[in-house]
Amino acid sequence: MSVLRLAYHYLRIGALNELQYRINFWLQLMQSAVALTVGLVGLSLVFYHTTDVAGWSRAELLAVMGVHILMGGLIGALIQPNMLRLMEDVKQGTLDFVLIKPVDAQALISVREIRLWRLVDVLVGMVVLGVALVQLGETLQLLALFAFGLALACGAVMIYSFWLILTSVAFWVIRVDDMINLFEGIYAAGRWPVGIYPAWLQGLLTFVVPVAFAVTVPAEALTARLDSSTLALACVLALLLFLLARLVWRTGLRRYGGASA
Amino acid sequence: MFDLYWTTARTAVMVQLQYRMANYFYMIGMIAEPIIYLVVWSTIAAAQGGEVGGYTPGAFAAYYIVWTLVRNMNIVFTPYGWEWRIKHGELSAALLRPVHPLHFDIAYFAGWKFVVILLWLPLAGLLALLFPPTLHPTWLEVVVFCVAIWGAYLIRTMFLWLLGMVTFWTTRVSALYELYFACELLLSGRLVPMALLPAWARELAWFLPFQWTFGFPIEALVGQLTPHELLLGLAMQLLWILVGLGLVQLVWRAGVRRYGAVGG
Structure with missing residues (x-):
């Protein structure tokens, strides 16, 4: 069975599950709006006092903010919930249910959860990015767009690998919940x-x-x-980090005791 | 009453000392935020010929390092905890006691603060090494700062209690909280020192409690406040504590009546 088809079905079921809770969409929208407003106010405060920050103009920093929101949405919707569930499974011993299934365990633990409504941030990020690009007034070349997509994909793979390594630490030290705070604090630096x-x-x-x-x-x-x-460096590093994450995951898995052990 | 405070605070100290690592992780996660602000504003100050809004990079370093302590002093019982309190019957138990539950919260978190301050010292030292601060406080400023952080603690306790007590009426509160915290972030001196806000925002902030919980204690230590401004700040803190206390009493009475109705 192809892993991609499996992922598709898991995500579809996860999405259907989330669709039951429509009110969460509005709450998420509200939350995203507040976060966006704070971000924009922060940006205006900075440019109330200056015309550029380390060579980045206002529109360019708006573009950075757009990417930051977009990537944050991807992490929050697809990566983080899976990793939190993995931490819980390792702690409770319920990872057994994943290991007995006849597919690659890493693939399975990576697609089990989706927080559909967090994808609102992906849309918000795209809108912000669009506004920034209009302000920049550059005509986007196809090549730049392609480079952007590739860089974004590499970045997502790296964040995923980083999270998997972090979560795999749970095999040794069990309590890693506090790391979420740490990650979110550091991710905020990407603004x-x-x-x-x-x-x-x-x-x-x-x-x-x-x-x-x-x-x-x-x-x-x-x-x-x-x-x-x-860009080439990003691709190479993404690949290396992915391989490293797989290695750490597999080594950690060998330490996993299971619920009945 | 003194016994209650003393015992609760001591219990808090002992409990929290057991969770040193968890406390530390939490604090380390928290310092990313001021470091970001510090770097951004230091960059701008450097580019503007050494200062912006009266702050040099060294002054920003001092501001945001003291920020980390004030931020910790601002942590009180979270309004999100109220739902849990009401749902799990915690509140029913608290109501059976002969003293107002507010006393317990104030005492417990105050005790915790002593652990936090202790753990904060090495962290502040490290930050001071990484970002050399310009800090020459007078004795008066030190004294006012030491009082003001507790004033800030009390004001925030009152207002987050108020916010939390909204849960007596509805549990759909997250949007309201987000909005409150966003206003607080922008108008308290947490995001930027008050001096960097536009004049109209500073005027608006004058009518709100936020800056007395965050900007004022920091500026008391690192700013160039006159003795008159220092005392005025303490007076404003006292005023907001009393306003908060009055509102808490009012809402609490109405809320508890409502709580009884739901449970009965």
Whole structure:
């Protein structure tokens, strides 16, 4: 059975489940609106005092914000809920139910949950991005759009791999719930281009928590700042991180005791 | 009454000292936020020829490092907890006691604060190494700061209690809370020092309790407030504590009556 078809069915069932709770859509919309307003006010406050931040104009920073919201929506809808469920399963011993199924366990734990309404943020992010692009007044070339898509995909793979590594730590230390706070705090740093941070923090945001590749690099692709070597590096790193995550997951799995052990 | 406070606070200290790691993780997750603000505004200050709105990068560092302590002082019983309190019957148990449950919350979280302050010190040291602050407080400023953080704690306790008590009437509260927290973020000095807000926003903030819980305690230590402004700030804190207390009493009485009706 192809993994893709399996993923499709899981996500469809998850989505149908979420569709029962329509009111959550409005709550999410409200939440997204408040978050967007705060973000926009923050941006205007900055540009109330200056005309550019480390070489980024207002419209360009708006584009960064758009990517940040978009990627945050993807993480919140697809990646984080699966990882939280995995943590819970490891703690409770209910991961057994995944392991006895005849498909690759990593594929299965990655598609079990979806928070459909968080995808509102993907739409909000796209709208913000669209507005930013109009303000920039550049005609988008097909190539830039392609680079953007590729960079975004690489970023998503890196965040997924990072989360899987983090969650796999649960096999050793069980209690990792506090890490969510930590991740969300650090992800918030992606609201601004990583270039403005001091060098040690840039390193952290690039190679430890791949926020730079998830947000800044895609935004660079759209604002004509990206060179092809950075994009190539993103692809290579995404692949490496994915392989590393798989390795850590498998090593961790060997330590898993199961509910009855 | 003193015994109640003393015992509850001591219990809190002992409980929370057991969860040192969890407390630390929480604090570390929290410092990402001020570091982001600090970096953004330091960059702008540097680009503007060394200062923006009277703040140099060093002054921003001082502001946002003290911010981390004030933020921790601002943590009180969360309004989201009220739903749990009411649903799980916690409140019924609290109502059986001869003292107002507000006393328990104030005492417990105040005790917790001592653990938090203790854990905060090394973190502040580390931050000061990474982002050298410009900080030359006078003795008066230190004293006012030490009082003001507790004033901030009390104001926020009152207002989050008020917010939480909305749960007596409806449980669809998350949207309201989000809105409240957004206003608080923008108008309290948490996002940016009050001096960087446009004049109209500063005027608006004057009529709200937010800045006295966040901006004022920080500025008392790092800002150039005159002794007159320092005392005025403390007076405003006292005023808002009393206003909050009055409102809490009012809403609490109505709410408890309603709670009885639901349970009975």
